Amino acid sequence: MKILQALPALYSGGVERGTVEFAADLVKRGHESFVVSKGGPMAEQLRGQGSKHIFMPIHRKTPASFGQILPMRKLLLALKPDIVHVRSRMPAWIIFLALKSIPAHKRPAVVSTFHGMYSVNPYSAIMTRADHIIAVSRCVQDYVLNNYPVPEEKLTVIQRGVDxxxxxxxxxxxxxxxxxxxxxxxxxxxxxxxxxxxxxxxxxxxxxxxxxxxxxxxxxxxxxxxxxxxxxxxxxxxxxxxxxxxxxxxxxxxxxxxxxxxxxxxxxxxxxxxxxxxxxxxxxxxxxxxxxxxxxxxxxxxxxxxxxxxxxxxxxxxxxxxxxxxxxxxxxxxxxxxxxxxxxYRFRLEAQTEATLQVYEKILKQPAYRT
Known part of the structure; x- marks a missing residue:
């Protein structure tokens, strides 16, 4: 598979480190791994492990970030990823707005991960519009189900794994x-x-x-x-x-x-x-x-x-x-x-990767994504 992960930046932090480790594991398993963000110190590590980093300032929680919708549309059409995995709200907004003008048969499947208990509002609700949602713990799963009209079968708990x-x-x-x-x-x-x-x-x-x-x-x-x-x-x-x-x-x-x-x-x-x-x-x-x-x-x-x-x-x-x-x-x-x-085992990196790949494969088997 060709997988594009999207997050604001690659500085220190659990989401960033998890993204880089997951990307490295994807490469080891023979998948094509891409990450789009505004960059940061961990971008060099990402590239050194076989992934490609694409610089795009999708981090600002301001209307100025919507200037990245057209560049994101061009990227998605050029890259043709099978899966876009969004890990933060502003990148999710940019990606979903970019997908609106792409014909349905050319759109990738979208997975989102709730890495936190985001404030309940329309801005955060964008994370629920993915084809499938991953929660990093049971307490996050409960939070999503209690606050958003999300069908339980659309949500999977995958604990963050470590090597x-x-x-x-x-x-x-x-x-x-x-x-x-x-x-x-x-x-x-x-x-x-x-x-x-x-x-x-x-x-x-x-x-x-x-x-x-x-x-x-x-x-x-x-x-x-x-x-x-x-x-x-x-x-x-x-x-x-x-x-x-x-x-x-x-x-x-x-x-x-x-x-x-x-x-x-x-x-x-x-x-x-x-x-x-x-x-x-x-x-x-x-x-x-x-x-x-x-x-x-x-x-x-x-x-x-x-x-x-x-x-x-x-x-x-x-x-x-x-x-x-x-x-x-x-x-x-x-x-x-x-x-x-x-x-x-469920707290190990290999278990996280395997469970996430199962989510990807399940989505791609749906009629809308069959080639």
Whole structure:
């Protein structure tokens, strides 16, 4: 098959990383893989793995983006993809408007993925107009069915998969460790409690600081690391976090590492990984990645992250917003033997690819798409 994925950009983020990994898996299986976006640092990785990237500024949530309808129409007619897979709302709008002027027999099949619980309005409803819809978790599936007139048979849950071997079949090299401890000498002989995720209020970094303040009172051998960058416009929240760290007297117990490109190493280095989103998260990719590395995860029992823990590591579930229980659970895991964590097949990248290809093939067998 010839498959075109569409998303706003290729910077860091779960949707972006998932798109690039899925594209690489498509190429390995002999399909033609194309991605259209405004580009970003991950476009080079995409090309290096055998996919083709097409630059198009389809990211802005403004009327100016509708200037891309004609270029998108030309692209679709020239490329003739079998499947267009839309992963975000503005690209979906541009693609659906471009398809309007293409004869029905020349149109590709369209699949959309709900990567989140989008606000319920006509702008978001464009994602329901695809030939088939994929939800990244059961909680996202329920959200779509409860808020949009979508037939249940038109929607499939496909958990976001990770390349388990890429995370687990690794060892930390002495060279990397030497560089790490030279850069962060405060972490020598410390239990490392990691909070991964971009700097955003709903991701729960404030809860993490409160939890660390409770933890280090009983466990001075612990050091927290917050890994993730502040997006443009969110720098003020990073400043707020730094002030809160000072207020809680955690300057020597919590470090901000910013954006990193060595997350696979950090998952292996960490003793415990924390997920503390203040609202249900659609999936929680960092949870699956950490567990794939064999590192225990503690998370609030809600949203897609909880679905992953319920399947892989129930010991890490904590009642939502109960910071005291969270600190106690982290401490208990630090004192326990390293757990044997098994990742069910449905959370693996190969399972995600196979399930998505089955959706594609099912659509293409429908009369409207038979050649």
């Amino acid at each position: 388990v071997d890429a995370f687990r079949q690794r060892e930390l090299t002495s060279q990397w460790l030497d560089r790490w401890f030279r850069q962060y000498p405060q972490l020598v002989d410390q239990k490392i409690i990691m909070m991964p995720g971009r700097i955003s209020r709903w991701k729960g970094q404030l809860d993490f600081l409160t939890m660390m303040a409770q933890l280090v009172r009983e466990r001075p051998d612990c050091h927290g690391i917050i890994v993730g960058g502040a997006e443009p416009g969110k720098e003020h929240f990073l400043e707020e976090l730094e002030k809160e760290r000072a207020r809680l007297d955690l300057a020597d117990k919590v470090s901000f590492l910013g954006q990193r490109n060595d997350m696979t190493n950090l998952y292996l280095l960490a003793d415990v990984v924390c997920h503390m989103s203040t609202k249900p998260e659609p999936f929680g990719r960092t949870v699956t990645e950490a567990l794939a590395s064999g590192t225990p995860v503690v998370a609030y029992n809600r949203g897609g992250a909880a679905e992953t823990l319920q399947a892989c590591f129930r010991e890490g579930l904590v009642p939502p917003d109960n910071i005291g229980d969270f600190a106690q659970t982290v401490s208990r895991l630090l004192d326990s033997e390293p757990p044997a964590i098994e990742i069910p």
